[in-house]
Amino acid sequence: MSRFKIIYTILLLLALSLFFGIFFGLGYPEIQKANYISTYCTIDDKTISSKYCCYKKCNYCNTANAVAPICTDLKSQWNLLSPETCASAVLANSSLSNVCPINDLKGECDDGYYCCSKCCSTCTSCSNSCSSPGSSSSCSTSCVSYSCNCSCCNSTYHRSCQIICPTCYSAVLTMSYQKDDKSSYIPITTNITVEYRENLNGAEQFLAKYPISSTIQCFYSPKDPFKVLLNVQLTVKTWVAVGITASFLTIILMYGTWYLFSKNATIFKDYKYRVLIMEIALWCGTIIPPLLILIDLIPFTNGKILWTLAVIFIALGWAPIHTITCMKTRGWRFISAFAVTIITFILPLTIFSTFSIYTLNMNLYTSMLILAIIIPLGINIIMFLLWDFCVIKCRPILIL
Numbered sequence: 001m002s003r004f005k006i007i008y009t010i011l012l013l014l015a016l017s018l019f020f021g022i023f024f025g026l027g028y029p030e031i032q033k034a035n036y037i038s039t040y041c042t043i044d045d046k047t048i049s050s051k052y053c054c055y056k057k058c059n060y061c062n063t064a065n066a067v068a069p070i071c072t073d074l075k076s077q078w079n080l081l082s083p084e085t086c087a088s089a090v091l092a093n094s095s096l097s098n099v100c101p102i103n104d105l106k107g108e109c110d111d112g113y114y115c116c117s118k119c120c121s122t123c124t125s126c127s128n129s130c131s132s133p134g135s136s137s138s139c140s141t142s143c144v145s146y147s148c149n150c151s152c153c154n155s156t157y158h159r160s161c162q163i164i165c166p167t168c169y170s171a172v173l174t175m176s177y178q179k180d181d182k183s184s185y186i187p188i189t190t191n192i193t194v195e196y197r198e199n200l201n202g203a204e205q206f207l208a209k210y211p212i213s214s215t216i217q218c219f220y221s222p223k224d225p226f227k228v229l230l231n232v233q234l235t236v237k238t239w240v241a242v243g244i245t246a247s248f249l250t251i252i253l254m255y256g257t258w259y260l261f262s263k264n265a266t267i268f269k270d271y272k273y274r275v276l277i278m279e280i281a282l283w284c285g286t287i288i289p290p291l292l293i294l295i296d297l298i299p300f301t302n303g304k305i306l307w308t309l310a311v312i313f314i315a316l317g318w319a320p321i322h323t324i325t326c327m328k329t330r331g332w333r334f335i336s337a338f339a340v341t342i343i344t345f346i347l348p349l350t351i352f353s354t355f356s357i358y359t360l361n362m363n364l365y366t367s368m369l370i371l372a373i374i375i376p377l378g379i380n381i382i383m384f385l386l387w388d389f390c391v392i393k394c395r396p397i398l399i400l
Contacts, residue, residue, distance in 0.1 A: 019249045049169070057163075059161065109162070168198055169203045257283075
């Protein structure tokens, strides 16, 4: 495989990973929120809950005490405890205080095996290059040194770490609403919890916005009525990131198709702009329209506008192919071929398709959709298959 293909494959895999990772990790959860149903909730109660959010901090290569507990066990044990319970135990001098994460000295733990440093040998790779074959005087040797045969030369089987447990806070809203169940209203009471880590002030400011007994707009999941959100707005940063990764992926794919079209023969092989024309037909006329239609699945979007744009992209994307086909097969000039493309392809397709998209009458919708397909197809079949026959047969009649 050539260096170009290797680099292109790596870039393509990287672009695919970034796009799908950000889309399904950040974008898709927000799309799911679009299906939530709007209603009004009453704030019944609000509180701030606290918990330990323990994490591990390790020394470079110190060995833990022989009686130190395993790090994962100690972290799990402390995360289950409540800061309020531990504070009360310390004040009451209870035996529970001996297992609470009050004193950092009790946080030492054994994290198991750890390689502190690696030792490597130095290897050398040399290559010869000659400016002209068979000429030893113009040859040169270049050598590159690199690390090889690496192995761990300093390690410990009981690495010393510390479990540190700051107190984290969550703002909790208890709210109720009436779920519309077609024939009746079902009272639902649920909680909304917002994590603020160690920011107690942030949790207090959040709760200050929602007085008890106040009514606010909220959104509940149709699949799980106890899952309630305060807003379902799309996050700008998320969709900017999705757009950037999608653009990066599109550019790489477009370059790949450009390369393939440049290397392979087509019906427009001798035409000057054949690669550009086929690129436009592939992306504007074939790939982008289905993507626009897929975006219609997101409830926030205007489906009719997206369908209209898809039709316009199809018409304009395939217009150059239609024009050049007229020029190559009929021998027409560009102006004549482009005029025929507008009259027989672009206008019928866009006009009748747009009528079918925006009409509310199903009979008219079906009729317009059939015309959007039949008229361009019929005219072009007649023009390309029967043109020579009509010219030969009809010219004497027209002359008379």
